[in-house]
Amino acid sequence: MGRNYFIDAAKGLSIILVVANHSYLSHWFEEWIISLSMIRMPLFFFLSGIFFKFSDTPFKFFGKKFSALMKPYLVFGLFLAVILPFIGRGDFVTHATGVVWGTRSEFLSLIVLWFLPHLFAVYCLAYLVLKNIKL
Structure with a gap:
């Protein structure tokens, strides 16, 4: 096709x-x-x-989606968590925690990427649901 x-x-x-x-x-x-x-x-x-296809094994599927969606989010987020304290915007621990938990408090620079962890979660949920439902 x-x-x-x-x-x-x-x-x-x-x-x-x-x-x-x-x-x-x-x-x-x-x-x-x-x-x-x-x-x-x-x-x-x-x-x-x-x-969407779920022919891969769960480990391979989640790995591909993590690499495509979460790596950029985490790399950019942790980069900002390191840089922002140097320009007087909060502390590393608060920013790093916000990246990991996906919270917005004091971390508005990362808010534009909110859809990456959400899309990752939707893919994971869809994989688990569709793999276990007989249509």
Whole structure:
């Protein structure tokens, strides 16, 4: 089966909607951006799972998803946890704990990546549920 360009276009649209919401465009097209905000993240999550397959072993599946989603989140988060105290924004322990637990307190720099641990959790839950349900 070849690439599905419709899915590629839909993924691109969902990414553009997310970026537009977080950019200055949201001030110019506020009503339009707000009305589309109801679909942008559900569309992003739906498209992330549209080709979901669970043929891998659990260890391999979770490892791939961890590497793709959680490594960037943890590396960036821990990088910020080290850097921010040097510029007078909190302490390392508070930031590192926030990265691990995914909390927002005093760690707004990482809030833009909230979807990575959530998407990882959704993938893990979907794998466990779909592997154990006979359809």
